[in-house]
Amino acid sequence: MGLDYWLVHLTWTIPPAxxxxxxxxxxxxRVDVLKLFTLTNIAVLATIPWDSYLVRRRIWGYPPGAVxxxxIFQIPVEEVFFFIVQSYSTGLLYTILTKHLVLPAYLLQRHSNFSKNAISLxxxxxxxxxVACICAGGSATYLGxxxxxxxPVIAFQWLLSGHFLLSLPVRPIVASVGIPTAYLWVVDSISLKRGTWVIGEETKLGLYIGKHLEIEEALFFFVSNVLIVVGLVTMDHALAISEYKLLVSKPPEDKPQTFSQLAWSYLSTRERSLDLGFLEGMSAAIDKLAQKIVDDLVDEAPDRETARANVQETSQVLHWRFSTKRSWMPLYNYVESERVDSKVGVxxxxxxxxxxxxxxxxxxxxxxxLLSGFEMxxxxxxxxxxxxxxxxxxxEVYAYRVAxxxxxxxxxxxFAHYGLESINADASKQSSIIQAGEKMGQALQYVNIARDIKxxxxxxxxxxxxxxxxxxxxxxxDVIARPEDPKFAALEERMLQKADRMYEESVSSIDQLPREARGPVKTTVESYMTIGAxxxxxxxxxxxxKGKLKVPLWRRLGRAWKEML
Structure with missing residues (x-):
């Protein structure tokens, strides 16, 4: 009896997890927990028979003094725990790195069938x-x-979600596989050197990466992490389809709540049934979000007449859009129905x-x-x-209109997404919360004004x-000529005090929001109020x-962690 393998966990695998x-x-x-729980269980159940076979064939070995x-089925419990902690850690890293993605936007196929088919083959x-290596036996057995x-498992996942995976950003996917793979290569090299586990001499090729890492071990950690990440991508593909159906529907429509409903919805949906126009529009909107395209409606217009025309046409488009209750309307419908002159400039x-x-x-x-605020x-x-x-x-009117x-x-x-029943509220309570939200928006705008006087x-x-x-x-x-004149500091403080009062009047209403929205809203508000400080x-x-005052990333993350907690 030994504890060397548990020492590996205490030193290397448990701390990062x-x-x-x-x-x-x-x-x-709740979705994150469900995904990681499901993935970890599938990974363990799928690996135990294979690992048990390797142990019985003495392809993998564990000295008595190390375990x-x-x-469990002749597999040391330390090894089973390794499957659990690897699946969880790699899965959690993927979850963190892809948290910001709007999944339905990636249902849009961005690659040809050739790419997907080539990888499948x-x-x-x-x-x-x-299979051929297994049949040949000998030193190629472990590789086979x-x-x-x-x-085969990766191929099956690929057939289900290959197009979706190819549409996702490359960096988080590569990092989700590459970082844990490289880390576990180091752990494996140290453990092989220490003799915590050993590889059978007769069933390995005898090729190494570095001095101690067997080529088969390097491949094992790589493909096992690929299995984990592609498995999560497949789950996200199912969630993307579920969210897409919710987006293009009118409420109320039941969103799949159970795992079986979600799986059935996923397997019964074909890519050809998706509205490509909607997906293209969503993708374009997300791409432009970071460019502050709404502000550009006025600020980036070449002249005032063009800016006014932009605001007027935007108002026209809004009235057109709200004149129908369809889930969405393609852009060409507006162009055709209104005979839009493309010279307008929006x-x-x-x-x-x-x-x-x-x-x-x-x-x-x-x-x-909001458009009236732009006109101001x-x-x-x-x-x-x-x-x-x-x-x-x-x-006050301006701050209300733009924020x-x-x-x-x-x-x-x-409220449309979560419903009043999520907070045991009626319509009057919803109205009071929205009014408080409007005050909070004004408070944040006052902070913005104080920050950006120059x-x-x-x-x-x-x-x-x-x-x-x-x-x-x-x-x-005088402000235009000398915005940094010290005599304006008192008015800057007066603006911030006005923001503080509006904040104090409305901040308690955040706690009345549905639980799922409460943390993100509080994080956004508190981060912005930090700018005032x-x-x-x-x-x-x-x-x-000098430039636009921004809260440092580390401070924003700390604030987000605290408020979300």
Whole structure:
């Protein structure tokens, strides 16, 4: 009886699994738990017969002094635990790296059938080689057992989800396989050198990577991690189809809740039944999201007339979209029905995004109010002395239009998705929560204004109310000319205090949101309020304004972990 193998776990396999678990703990969802639990169980059940055969044939061996002596089908319990911890760790890494992906967008086939078919043939050919090696016996036995065990399963997964896998970003997939594979190569090399486990001399090729890593062991860890990752990709493919069906439907439609319902929905859906126009529009919308295309509607227009035309056409598209209750409308329907002149200038990705709006879950008024906020931006003209934020009331109206409306639409989607029953609420309570959300949106906009006084001045805009400026004997033109003048610091603080008051009035309502939405909303709000603290800190330190003030990544992650927890 020995504890050497358990020492390997305590030293090498358990720490990274525990570290990732602690780091990701607040972000775990029920779906994440179900996927990892299912994957780990399948991996263990599929590996035990194969591993038991290897042990009985003495292809794998475990010196008595390295294991405790407890076995399952002649497999040391330490080895079974290895399957569990490897499956969990690799699966969790994949989950972390792909957390940000909007899965339905990757249902769009981005590669030809040739790529998928070529890989399929390679996998089946490799399986045949594995069978041939087993039949030949001798030094090729271990290699053949690895190929014949793993490649048919990967091939089956590939037939189900190959197109989806090819559409996913390459980096998280490669990292999910490569990082644990390289790590386990190191662990295996150390363990082989220590004699924690041994490989039978008669059934291996005798080829090494480095001094101690058997070529078969290197292949085993690679293909086992591929099995894990492709298995999770297949599960995500099923989830993507389920989410797609929810997106293109009108509520109420039951979302598959059980594993069997999800599996049946997946196996019964064919790629040809998917609406490619919807998927193309979703993909384009996601690609443009990071480019702030809505702000570009005004800020990036070549002139004011074009910007006004952009806002007017966007309003027209919104009215067209909400005139029907279809789950979505292709862009060409709008172009045909309205005979749109392409010279207007609104970007097609924006129109496509509007065409994709889930109008059965939203109301049009907040979106039209948002456009009214853009029209207020068009009222600025420093050359002519036009500054539309004349009073504090104007400031409040503007903040509501450009930020409060966004919060209202977000909460409409939350309630449409989770339902009032998730928080034991009625319509009046929902309305009060949405009103609180609008106040919170205003608070965050005040923080944004305080942060960007100099940046706004550079484009001829002053969101500090003119009445505030008159109180200190100044004017918007003075802010345009000298935005870093110390006398404006008091007004910057006044703006932040206004944000703090609105925040305090509305923050408690976040705790009334459905549990699934509560953490992400609180994280976003608290991260943004942190910017206000950084503005004050910058002022105290007398630091010059350089670019757009952002919360450092480490601070955002810490805030997210705390609030999600």
């Amino acid at each position: 525990a570290l990732m678990t602690v780091a990701y703990w607040p972000f775990f969802t 405790c002596g407890l076995t 390679s996998l089946f050919a490799g399986s045949g080689i594995g 057992l690895i190929l014949a065990w793993a490649l 970007s097609s990705p924006l129109i496509t995004s509007i065409a994709l709006l889930p109008v059965s879950r939203l109301t049009i008024n907040p979106l039209l109010e 931006d068009l009222g600025f003209c420093a050359e002519e002395g036009q500054f539309p934020i004349r009073t504090e009331e104007d400031l 409060g409306t966004v919060a209202a639409s977000l909460l409409e989607l939350v 940046r706004d001045a550079e484009i001829g805009r002053v969101y500090i109310p003119t009445s505030w400026l008159h109180e200190i004997g100044s004017s918007p033109s 950084m503005v004050r800190e910058r002022r105290r330190n007398g630091a010059p304004v």
